Amino acid sequence: MTANRPLVPQGPQLVAPPSRRLVYGSLALAWLATLLPWPGGMLWLVPDFTLVILCYWLIHAPHAAGQGLALVLGLLADAALGGLIGQQGLAYSVTAFLVVQLRRRLENFEVSGRALQLLPIFLGQQALVLLIGLAFDLPDADWRHLAAGLVAALCWLPLAHLFDRLTGWSNEMFIEPAAR
Amino acid sequence: MAHAPMFARAIGPTVRLAMYGLACLALMVVDSRYGALNAVRSSVAALVHPVQAALARPFDLLGDAAEFFSQHAELVREKRRMAAEGERLAALLQDRQELEAENTRLRALLDLPPTAGTVAVAARITRILPDPFARRLVIDRGSADGIEPGRPVVDAAGLLGQVTAVYPDSSVVTLLTSSEQAAPVLNLRNGLRLIVSGTGADSLLEVRYLDMHADLKADDVLVTSGLDGVYPPGLQVARVLSVEPPRQTPFARAICQPAAEIGQHRHVLVLKAKKEEPTP
Numbered sequence: 001m002t003a004n005r006p007l008v009p010q011g012p013q014l015v016a017p018p019s020r021r022l023v024y025g026s027l028a029l030a031w032l033a034t035l036l037p038w039p040g041g042m043l044w045l046v047p048d049f050t051l052v053i054l055c056y057w058l059i060h061a062p063h064a065a066g067q068g069l070a071l072v073l074g075l076l077a078d079a080a081l082g083g084l085i086g087q088q089g090l091a092y093s094v095t096a097f098l099v100v101q102l103r104r105r106l107e108n109f110e111v112s113g114r115a116l117q118l119l120p121i122f123l124g125q126q127a128l129v130l131l132i133g134l135a136f137d138l139p140d141a142d143w144r145h146l147a148a149g150l151v152a153a154l155c156w157l158p159l160a161h162l163f164d165r166l167t168g169w170s171n172e173m174f175i176e177p178a179a180r
Numbered sequence: 181m182a183h184a185p186m187f188a189r190a191i192g193p194t195v196r197l198a199m200y201g202l203a204c205l206a207l208m209v210v211d212s213r214y215g216a217l218n219a220v221r222s223s224v225a226a227l228v229h230p231v232q233a234a235l236a237r238p239f240d241l242l243g244d245a246a247e248f249f250s251q252h253a254e255l256v257r258e259k260r261r262m263a264a265e266g267e268r269l270a271a272l273l274q275d276r277q278e279l280e281a282e283n284t285r286l287r288a289l290l291d292l293p294p295t296a297g298t299v300a301v302a303a304r305i306t307r308i309l310p311d312p313f314a315r316r317l318v319i320d321r322g323s324a325d326g327i328e329p330g331r332p333v334v335d336a337a338g339l340l341g342q343v344t345a346v347y348p349d350s351s352v353v354t355l356l357t358s359s360e361q362a363a364p365v366l367n368l369r370n371g372l373r374l375i376v377s378g379t380g381a382d383s384l385l386e387v388r389y390l391d392m393h394a395d396l397k398a399d400d401v402l403v404t405s406g407l408d409g410v411y412p413p414g415l416q417v418a419r420v421l422s423v424e425p426p427r428q429t430p431f432a433r434a435i436c437q438p439a440a441e442i443g444q445h446r447h448v449l450v451l452k453a454k455k456e457e458p459t460p
Contacts, residue, residue, distance in 0.1 A: 037236040040308040071200045079224040086207030097197040138313040139360035140380040145312040
């Protein structure tokens, strides 16, 4: 890794920020992926792809994705699940708030570093959904679903690499070697 | 503005979170206490379920293709087994027809009203809902096919659950293994009436609050008693695995294995009420 880092974004990141079409298109695809007929025995392992990709755009495309979009996507997830309306909405809003707060910090990490920092957020999102269910007297909370948070952080690795490639994002900055 | 702006012209992230959080809390309260959002849920489901069914289609075709290339010998064996099974069932059915006729005669003799029959509607499972709170399936038959909420759902081996939500072209089935579900049953060996409930585990049912002197043993077969008016009598529900003696409570508890082969079939049967023929 080079220690040379520019202070402002360079190259495609500065010239062309990720287009809205890419942002909303990828989110729509992710939402469809959560609707796929996953085998029943491993449902508790299936991560929330929409949330993973939403977190990516919250960090890398703040002009297109914010907390309002998170709320809308959370309510959509509720609708697709047919459960308590507002449950995922609240969990998504809290997640988006945390990611927005950590945005500047997350930007400076490698893909794997970002995954490690997002892991507690993904786990917290799953835990929040389960706790809301318990608070509203839904029967039978299945705590195995916490594992989906872990899998979401693992899914972050290939997805973030893919989108870094698509948007031309790089966290390597260039510092003039004159300082030496 | 998603991040904290340098000069506060937009609403800050914290205030946004508070607003959205309160809105979601209000939605959840309205939904769970008053059921006011059921109309919204059913209209969204009417939009989402066709998309799901379309997404499930290629995977079904893939499964069918895999079956198409399965071994010839296996198919021949399967065919022989099916033929034997068919003969056995036909023999049983003859017996059953005779018994049914006799039953009707005896009922007429005793002046008892005829029992309400049911019609089976076959349905395909399009999706298993990834819900940590209940075990639910989506099937591809809805109110257009005459499905009503509360109808029992069975597979080839026994009772699977109950229809809990009906949309125009799809419905949601809650499995008996969900922990809030229960079915009135009787022990086939001695007619003892019990209530079987789900445990939240995929392959276990239980009889809670069982009288400690009740005559229930391992390998007893439990069938629906029909006392609740929801499940018709005589559907296989479970086989008793073990009876736990009471510990620190006045009640015993029986662990049972569901008769239905949960998670093994792509098709289920919904038992519809038989339409009364209008008498001229």
